[in-house]
Amino acid sequence: MSKQRTYSIDDLALRLASVSSTPLRDIRYFLSELTGSSIAELFGHVVLSHRQYQQLESMIGRRLRREPVAYILGYTEFWGLRLHVHPEVLIPRPDTEILVETVLGQLHDADCRCLDLGTGSGAITLALASERPEWLFDAVDQSPGAVECARQNAAHLALGSGRLQFHCADWTMLPAEIRANAYDLVVANPPYIDTASEHISEETKRFEPHRALYAPDLGLRDLFSLIDLARSLLRPRGLLYLEHGYDQAAAVRSCFTQMAYSAVTTVQDYAGHDRVTYAQWQGTIDRL
Incomplete structure (x- = not known):
C-alpha cells in the first residue's frame, strides 16, 4: 500500500508566493485535480500518497517556471463549461x-x-x-x-x-x-x-x-x-x-x-x- 503523509496546504502555497499573486488558489486547483476533492473542501491540511505528492511537485515546478495554471491542468472554466486548453490556444x-x-x-x-x-x-x-x-x-x-x-x-x-x-x-x-x-x-x-x-x-x-x-x-x-x-x-x-x-x-x-x-x-x-x-x-x- 502506498504510504500517505499529511501536508499543510498553506505551507505548500508559500512555495508559489514568489511567482503567483494567488498561490493558495493555485495549490488548491492542483490538489483538487490530484485528489478529486472540490476546491471548497481543501483547507488546512491534505493527505497525499507518495505518487500524488510527486505529481504535485511536478505541477509546482512548472508553476515556478511561470507556466499558467490552466496549461498545467490542461483545462479551464469558461461560462460554466470545462474547456481543454494547451499552449496553441x-x-x-x-x-x-x-x-x-x-x-x-x-x-x-x-x-x-x-x-x-x-x-x-x-x-x-x-x-x-x-x-x-x-x-x-x-x-x-x-x-x-x-x-x-x-x-x-x-x-x-x-x-x-x-x-x-x-x-x-x-x-x-x-x-x-x-x-x-x-x-x-x-x-x-x-x-x-x-x-x-x-x-x-x-x-x-x-x-x-x-x-x-x-x-x-x-x-x-x-x-x-x-x-x-x-x-x-x-x-x-x-x-x-x-x-x-x-x-x-x-x-x-x-x-x-x-x-x-x-x-x-x-x-x-x-x-x-x-x-x-x-x-x-x-x-x-x-x-x-
Whole structure:
C-alpha cells in the first residue's frame, strides 16, 4: 500500500508566493485535480500518497517556471463549461464572458447563423451554443492546433456536431463555404494588444501564443480589419461584436461609423472598463 503523509496546504502555497499573486488558489486547483476533492473542501491540511505528492511537485515546478495554471491542468472554466486548453490556444478570460452575455441578452431568435473569427479553444462559440441549441455556427482559426482543440471541446460537451463547423483558415482567406453564407451574427476576440505594450504578465508573454495576443498599429489593425471584412459576411441588419482593449473603444466606434455601421455601442467589463463594442450592418452584402 502506498504510504500517505499529511501536508499543510498553506505551507505548500508559500512555495508559489514568489511567482503567483494567488498561490493558495493555485495549490488548491492542483490538489483538487490530484485528489478529486472540490476546491471548497481543501483547507488546512491534505493527505497525499507518495505518487500524488510527486505529481504535485511536478505541477509546482512548472508553476515556478511561470507556466499558467490552466496549461498545467490542461483545462479551464469558461461560462460554466470545462474547456481543454494547451499552449496553441489563448486561455479564455472572464472578460470575454461579457461578449457572450451581451449577445445572449440581445439575440433571442431561434434562427441565427453565427460566425466566430479566431475561435481558439472555441470558448465563445461553445458558450453561445450551450445557451442557443437552435443556432448554427461556423468557427475559424488559422492554427490547426487551435481548430483541433475547439473540435475536441465541442465533442466533449456534446453540443450538437451537426450545427457546429470548425474551419482552419486565415480570416483574410476564408473558404468559399463561409463566404457563401449570410450571417446574422459575427463575433471575435482578436489580437488587440499593442506590440510595444509592457502591461503583459510574464507568464502570458512566455507561454501564450503571441499571434493571438498582439496586433500592430497600437493593437488596432485586426480590429479594423474585422470591421471591414464583416461587411461582406453579414446579412443586412446583422451584428458584429468585438472584444477589445480598455483604451480602444473610441477608435473602434469611430471605425464602425466610418464603415457605415449603425447603433454602435460599447459595453463595460466587470471592472468597469470598456471591453466589447458592437454594431449593426445596414448595407447589402458586398462579396469580396
